[in-house]
Amino acid sequence: MRSHSIKALATTLVASLLFASMAFLVKILSFSLSGAEILFARAVFSMVIIWLVVAFVYKRIKIRNINMLVVRGLFGGLSVLFYFIAISRIPLSSAVLLANSYPIFAVLFSAIIIKEKPNFDSVIVLLIALGGMFLVLEPNFGKIDIGYLLAIIAAVGGGVAVTSIRELRKTDSSWIIAQAQMIGAAFFSLFFLPSNFKMPSLTEWGLLLLIGVVGTAAQLAFTRPFKFIPTAEGTYVAPLYTVFAMLLAVLFLGEVLSSRFLAGAFLIFGGLAYLMVREQIKFRKSVL
Secondary structure, eight states: OHHHHHHHHHHHHHHHHHHHHHHHHHHHHTTTSOHHHHHHHHHHHHHHHHHHHIIIIISOOOOOOHHHHHHHHHHHHHHHHHHHHHHHHSOHHHHHHHHTTHHHHHHHHHHHHSOOOOOHHHHHHHHHHHHHHHHHHOOOTTOOOHHHHHHHHHHHHHHHHHHHHHHHTTTSOHHHHHHHHHHHHHHHHHTTOOTTOOOOOHHHHHHHHHHHHHHHHHHHHHHGGGGTSOHHHHTTHHHHHHHHHHHHHHHHSOOOOOHHHHHHHHHHHHHHHHHHHHHHHHHHHHHO
16 A cells, blocks of 8 residues: 555656646747647547557456546536636746646535535635635736636636546546546637637647647546545645746746745645645544
């Protein structure tokens, strides 16, 4: 059990690095393509990669929990769509920080989806995190870019999606779970494709392919550990991913982290850290 947990946490670290790299590539490409275009290409590439691996390596994988796969596809697909659009509209650091607050929402949605009773302190943490999000918005009412709101909606949808992963890993393969999200992402992104869609250049095709490969690897690395570790511990990827992406944004995109942003990040990260430590303590007690 311990060896599985160590491997799972190592995989979580790899997933966070891959997700941060993908977000950075999406931001770079968003200067010439829309978020929906990027996501549609990423989803199609990912579905092809997963289908080829399943067809030639695993031969056949059974689908067991179809209802939860639908939940994963719907909420995961919408979440990543809004996330990609947010990246294309607002600073990368803000989009990543807001969207990756999903573990806080996951604690609440777990009460609805997998019948885990929410604690009073979970509600307090959510309120504190919402205060942190308000600071990150740096509100100038009437001028808040919709990208900020989409990033928060992505976090809410991500909370549902990540809760479904924990339940699905009891019965279904990580390949099928990843495929469900990509099907949902491809479907929803179709409705947001621009009317003036143009064929990407050779360089853009290369970046789209790279995003598809990196994104697929990140999704698989993120999904796999949930079979061996609790939901809160599996979502360690969120703060790690956020930190890596913020570093890339500061170093290579010239983004400046304001004092309000850092204060908001402190509140959000504080809430995440508290929930993760609490859930880990509960998990250890249940095992002993």
